[in-house]
Amino acid sequence: MxxxxxxxxxxxxxxxxxxxxxxxxxxxxxxxxxxxxxxxIYKGGPAISFEFLFSDPRDGMTAGGIFPAxxxxxxxxxxxxxxxxxxxxxxxIYLSEFAPQNWFTRIIxxxxxxxxxxxxxxxxxxxxxxxxxxxxFGTSILAAALTLAIMTLPVVIVATRESLQAVPLAFxxxxxxxxxxxxxxxxxxVLPNAVSGILTGVILEVSRTTGETAPIMFTGAAFFLPFxxxxxxxxxxxxxxxxxxxxxxxxxxxDEMPYGVALVLIGMxxxxxxxxxxFRMYLRGxxxx
Amino acid sequence: MEQAxxxxxxxxxxxxxxxxxxxxxxxHTRDLNLWYGDFQALYDINLDIKQGIITSLIGPSGxxxxxxxxxxxxxxxxxxxxxxxxxxxVYGHDIFAPGVEIAQVRKQIGMVFQRPNPLPISIRDxxxxxxxxxxxxxxRLHRSExxxxxxxxxxxxxxxxxxxxxxxxxxxxxxxEEQQKLCIARLLPVKPRVLLMDEPCSALDPKGTEAVExxxxxxxxxxxxxxxxxxxxxxxxxxxxCIFMLMGKVVEHGDTAxxxxxxxxxxxxxxxxxRYG
Numbered sequence: 001m002x003x004x005x006x007x008x009x010x011x012x013x014x015x016x017x018x019x020x021x022x023x024x025x026x027x028x029x030x031x032x033x034x035x036x037x038x039x040x041i042y043k044g045g046p047a048i049s050f051e052f053l054f055s056d057p058r059d060g061m062t063a064g065g066i067f068p069a070x071x072x073x074x075x076x077x078x079x080x081x082x083x084x085x086x087x088x089x090x091x092x093i094y095l096s097e098f099a100p101q102n103w104f105t106r107i108i109x110x111x112x113x114x115x116x117x118x119x120x121x122x123x124x125x126x127x128x129x130x131x132x133x134x135x136x137f138g139t140s141i142l143a144a145a146l147t148l149a150i151m152t153l154p155v156v157i158v159a160t161r162e163s164l165q166a167v168p169l170a171f172x173x174x175x176x177x178x179x180x181x182x183x184x185x186x187x188x189x190v191l192p193n194a195v196s197g198i199l200t201g202v203i204l205e206v207s208r209t210t211g212e213t214a215p216i217m218f219t220g221a222a223f224f225l226p227f228x229x230x231x232x233x234x235x236x237x238x239x240x241x242x243x244x245x246x247x248x249x250x251x252x253x254x255d256e257m258p259y260g261v262a263l264v265l266i267g268m269x270x271x272x273x274x275x276x277x278x279f280r281m282y283l284r285g286x287x288x289x
Numbered sequence: 290m291e292q293a294x295x296x297x298x299x300x301x302x303x304x305x306x307x308x309x310x311x312x313x314x315x316x317h318t319r320d321l322n323l324w325y326g327d328f329q330a331l332y333d334i335n336l337d338i339k340q341g342i343i344t345s346l347i348g349p350s351g352x353x354x355x356x357x358x359x360x361x362x363x364x365x366x367x368x369x370x371x372x373x374x375x376x377x378x379v380y381g382h383d384i385f386a387p388g389v390e391i392a393q394v395r396k397q398i399g400m401v402f403q404r405p406n407p408l409p410i411s412i413r414d415x416x417x418x419x420x421x422x423x424x425x426x427x428x429r430l431h432r433s434e435x436x437x438x439x440x441x442x443x444x445x446x447x448x449x450x451x452x453x454x455x456x457x458x459x460x461x462x463x464x465x466e467e468q469q470k471l472c473i474a475r476l477l478p479v480k481p482r483v484l485l486m487d488e489p490c491s492a493l494d495p496k497g498t499e500a501v502e503x504x505x506x507x508x509x510x511x512x513x514x515x516x517x518x519x520x521x522x523x524x525x526x527x528x529x530x531c532i533f534m535l536m537g538k539v540v541e542h543g544d545t546a547x548x549x550x551x552x553x554x555x556x557x558x559x560x561x562x563x564r565y566g
Contacts, residue, residue, distance in 0.1 A: 176367075177364060177395055177400045178418065179479075181392060188418070189410075
């Protein structure tokens with residue numbers, strides 16, 4: 001009575017087939033990541049040393065370390081974050097909590113999503129026109145970081161908006177019905193519950209900002225500088241551009257050097273992501289509904 | 290302190306005269322009409338709801354009882370397509386008057402919902418939430434003052450003994466019954482005049498329903514309570530007066546005991562006996 005019929009067998013077979021197919025596709029996706037990581041560690045690992053991380057490049061960048069580039073990247077990411085996070089979070093709060101939900105707001109939202117798709121070289125040219133020339137910041141950390149900030153702003157806005165909207169309406173209603181203003185509702189209830197989602201946006205932004213090359217090439221990153229930047233109006237080296245330079249622009253670079261730079265770059269992103277993800281999980285664990 | 294302020298306000302000018310006239314009435318409506326877009330949900334509601342008692346609103350689904358309830362603390366207006374005509378006075382004050390601040394309306398007229406909606410913070414912070422919203426920004430209360438408020442409110446809703454040892458637990462971890470009690474408790478520290486309850490027991494089991502009804506009885510007198518219910522037995526045992534609505538109109542308003550024993554209108558009798566609704 002409960003034995004499989006011909007039709008059952010057919011359906012089960014079809015299911016296993018689909019399952020195997022999708023599993024293979026997932027494997028195909030993961031494989032490149034593993035290969036990249038393995039190659040970098042295998043070829044770049046020997047290059048990593050205390051001296052490599054903490055000394056200046058020497059001999060036309062064919063020897064020495066990457067310290068100025070490392071410091072430069074930290075500067076760029078930090079300034080970009082400092083600008084884009086407050087701006088993006090504020091804009092997202094306005095759009096999702098205050099703005100009337102009409103066609104105009106919808107168009108703005110659509111525009112923001114489209115902004116995320118603008119090629120980075122276009123952002124670079126915008127940065128040159130706006131920050132380097134028009135505002136007169138010159139090629140500097142400030143101009144480069146602002147360009148990066150503009151480029152990553154949509155990611156922050158979209159992530160923040162989505163995490164704000166994931167906070168159940170019931171919480172807002174509870175506040176409103178006790179006579180809370182919109183702002184009281186937002187900063188006492190909505191934001192604390194949206195923090196982990198906002199953090200996701202910031203993580204994404206950090207990863208992107210660290211690796212971007214085109215937007216900083218014309219706006220503030222230099223091929224080679226023998227000194228560290230002292231203020232945001234200085235030019236700086238950056239890891240991503242340094243990688244490009246040592247792998248394509250300078251003859252006579254030892255093989256392991258570009259791999260070493262790439263390994264440091266990826267290591268930095270992974271380290272920052274892990275810290276943020278851990279923090280996010282900690283916040284998630286605290287909230288329950 | 291706040292009550293003194295409210296009394297001082299009522300002592301002023303024309304509003305004072307109005308409140309003296311309707312002193313026994315907490316809520317007074319005059320020709321209240323309400324439309325959702327083109328659909329008229331309320332027709333000429335004229336009601337005088339007495340102060341300090343429990344009044345239940347009964348009627349079949351869609352008769353407008355919840356809409357009426359939601360008009361009194363003006364939360365209907367959040368829906369952009371709602372249009373309201375007529376007057377609602379609460380303790381002699383027109384809630385639609387030009388100078389009225391919605392936050393004050395909501396503070397004086399608390400609301401309890403069908404589904405308990407505690408905030409995802411500790412029990413203690415839930416009770417203090419409304420109080421902190423309306424408190425002065427600069428002045429932070431002493432811990433002991435806060436403790437007093439929390440204990441007072443939780444005792445009033447008969448929840449103190451169950452939660453006194455873990456006030457720092459998340460409110461969302463409580464049982465539904467306890468959550469609903471907490472939702473009532475957090476209204477009390479701001480000393481509202483009126484409590485509106487929209488089927489407060491419909492998400493609870495019979496035991497929870499009994500417990501919440503018991504606490505609502507305890508609050509009557511100090512607060513004017515207006516409660517929407519689908520449960521005839523509940524309306525009968527847990528209210529002093531009773532309003533029967535049908536198709537957006539008030540059919541009958543009277544003493545609960547009388548209404549259930551000798552209803553004046555045939556529709557009321559039919560509904561109470563379960564012939565529709």
